Amino acid sequence: xxxxLDLGWHWVAWSGRAVCFLWDVLACVVRxxxxxxxxxxxxxxQGVHSVxxxxxxxxxxxxxxxxxxxxxxxxxGAKEYISHLVGLSLVRELGPVFTALIFSGKAGARITAELGxxxxxxxxxxxxxxGVDPIEYxxxxxxxxxxxxxxxxxxxxxxxxxTGGYGVGVLEAGIPGAFxxxxxxxxxxxxxxxxxxxxxxxxxxxxxxxxxxxxxxxSGGSLGVGxxxxxxxxxxxIFIILSNTLLTKIILTWWG
Amino acid sequence: MIEVHHLxxxxxxxxxxxxxxxxxxxxxxxxxxxxxxxGKSVFLKHLIGLLRPDSGSVSINSWDITRMTEQELLRIxxxxxxxxxxxxxxxxxxxxxxxxxxxxxxTAFDAETIRMKVYNILKLIGLEGxxxxxxAELSGxxxxxxxxxxxxxxxxxxxxxxEPTSGLDPLRSRNISDLLHEVAKKLHCTTVxxxxxxxxxxxxxxxxxxxxxxxxxxxxxxSEFKISSNMFVKEFIx
Ligand SMILES: Nc1ncnc2c1ncn2[C@@H]1O[C@H](COP(=O)(O)OP(=O)(O)OP(=O)(O)O)[C@@H](O)[C@H]1O
Ligand SMILES: [Mg+2]
Numbered sequence: 461x462x463x464x465l466d467l468g469w470h471w472v473a474w475s476g477r478a479v480c481f482l483w484d485v486l487a488c489v490v491r492x493x494x495x496x497x498x499x500x501x502x503x504x505x506q507g508v509h510s511v512x513x514x515x516x517x518x519x520x521x522x523x524x525x526x527x528x529x530x531x532x533x534x535x536x537g538a539k540e541y542i543s544h545l546v547g548l549s550l551v552r553e554l555g556p557v558f559t560a561l562i563f564s565g566k567a568g569a570r571i572t573a574e575l576g577x578x579x580x581x582x583x584x585x586x587x588x589x590x591g592v593d594p595i596e597y598x599x600x601x602x603x604x605x606x607x608x609x610x611x612x613x614x615x616x617x618x619x620x621x622x623t624g625g626y627g628v629g630v631l632e633a634g635i636p637g638a639f640x641x642x643x644x645x646x647x648x649x650x651x652x653x654x655x656x657x658x659x660x661x662x663x664x665x666x667x668x669x670x671x672x673x674x675x676x677x678x679s680g681g682s683l684g685v686g687x688x689x690x691x692x693x694x695x696x697x698i699f700i701i702l703s704n705t706l707l708t709k710i711i712l713t714w715w716g
Numbered sequence: 717m718i719e720v721h722h723l724x725x726x727x728x729x730x731x732x733x734x735x736x737x738x739x740x741x742x743x744x745x746x747x748x749x750x751x752x753x754x755g756k757s758v759f760l761k762h763l764i765g766l767l768r769p770d771s772g773s774v775s776i777n778s779w780d781i782t783r784m785t786e787q788e789l790l791r792i793x794x795x796x797x798x799x800x801x802x803x804x805x806x807x808x809x810x811x812x813x814x815x816x817x818x819x820x821x822x823t824a825f826d827a828e829t830i831r832m833k834v835y836n837i838l839k840l841i842g843l844e845g846x847x848x849x850x851x852a853e854l855s856g857x858x859x860x861x862x863x864x865x866x867x868x869x870x871x872x873x874x875x876x877x878x879e880p881t882s883g884l885d886p887l888r889s890r891n892i893s894d895l896l897h898e899v900a901k902k903l904h905c906t907t908v909x910x911x912x913x914x915x916x917x918x919x920x921x922x923x924x925x926x927x928x929x930x931x932x933x934x935x936x937x938x939s940e941f942k943i944s945s946n947m948f949v950k951e952f953i954x
Contacts, residue, residue: 577807581804581807582802582804583804583805585761585766585800586798586804586805586806588786588793589764589766589793589796589798590793590798590821591793591818591822592790593786593787593790
């Protein structure tokens with residue numbers, strides 16, 4: 461009982477500090493204290509280092525979706541609908557969620573490890589000693605970069621995934637290419653696209669917040685860096701999956 | 717002028733500073749001596765507001781910095797230099813960028829002036845030609861000197877140095893101590909140095925304080941220190 465209470469209190473304190481942290485970040489952004497040069501450097505680093513793995517996985521999932529869809533639908537003689545299946549699943553659900561998960565494992569882990577190493581080497585402390593706000597100098601650029609990079613990566617992932625489906629549809633199922641493209645465009649409505657894409661911005665905030673906060677509060681030497689980095693990735697996964705369930709329910713209820 | 721009143725600080729119930737009070741006069745060099753683990757670094761971090769005391773106060777030019785918010789502290793730290801014991805250089809920047817960082821942040825100098833200033837200071841600390849290297853490619857002593865350069869490049873009126881000579885060979889230690897003395901006296905800079913390098917401390921200090929299990933057990937000028945009858949001082953100096 462005592463232990464449970466301690467644990468509960470620990471969690472409350474932790475969440476409280478995390479919220480304060482986000483508040484500080486937002487205060488910085490609202491006051492326009494944004495370092496664009498540093499932000500572009502972060503955009504480049506996060507984007508360039510994640511794009512290859514995201515292209516690979518989304519292409520593979522497009523292919524697999526199409527293969528499975530072909531299997532299932534040819535039983536009903538409806539193989540033309542592969543394009544619907546691939547396009548809709550990617551745009552509504554798989555594209556945003558997969559990209560967010562991979563991004564948090566790649567760029568998110570990088571952010572936490574970087575900031576964590578800086579924390580344990582006194583570099584964050586040194587920033588404060590030099591009269592520079594570490595939130596402004598180290599955190600805000602990374603969070604903004606997250607917020608801008610993840611949507612772009614998602615668009616790329618969706619496009620590449622659909623291309624993978626197209627390959628299977630044309631080469632394996634023998635659907636005419638023009639017809640496939642036409643069907644895909646007709647299948648994906650405005651609501652389908654935005655219903656999925658809106659979630660991405662939310663995921664971006666979650667990843668940036670969790671990974672920056674974990675890195676910023678790292679202590680305990682190189683062991684600490686490892687511990688906080690794995691914690692950041694695990695938390696990102698959990699929160700992405702949970703919030704996705706919630707958001708999907710909300711979006712479906714409101715938007716259909 | 718720096719005034720410290722009845723400073724207490726403990727970590728996880730273990731007292732590190734227990735009732736530390738002292739004054740540093742304007743333009744004076746004060747050296748805090750003490751064995752490893754006696755709390756010198758913790759004390760210095762209180763002087764610049766990186767750590768908050770459990771109780772007691774630190775005032776700088778009669779501003780109580782223990783009551784300031786972090787934003788206010790950031791503003792006053794622009795006029796202070798701080799050398800970390802481990803250097804704490806940014807490892808994603810090369811030596812030049814590290815030293816230029818305070819200039820770029822807090823002054824309006826153009827690129828050429830900044831370049832000149834950085835090269836001058838590199839010459840002073842005897843590290844010409846390393847400006848393109850990254851901290852990971854330097855030796856411990858070189859990192860320390862680069863960090864010292866970053867701390868003094870703004871010509872701040874207040875300077876805190878955590879073991880400026882540890883990890884340096886005897887000759888270098890002497891040079892760096894002399895450099896510190898020279899800079900501090902030229903700029904009339906209030907300086908607090910933490911050190912366990914007795915010889916150089918005795919040479920450059922205006923006054924010394926000996927920190928022992930969280931308390932100041934001896935305080936005085938170098939000549940007073942040399943003839944002190946205090947047991948700890950004697951042991952420490954021998
Ligand atoms: N962040 C911290 N958390 C817990 N304990 C700490 C922390 N920082 C310092 N201490 C403790 O405070 C004591 C004094 O540490 P400090 O670093 O000030 O010693 P020091 O005098 O600078 O020693 P050295 O000459 O080796 O640098 C040590 O016992 C250390 O364990
Ligand atoms: Mg120390």
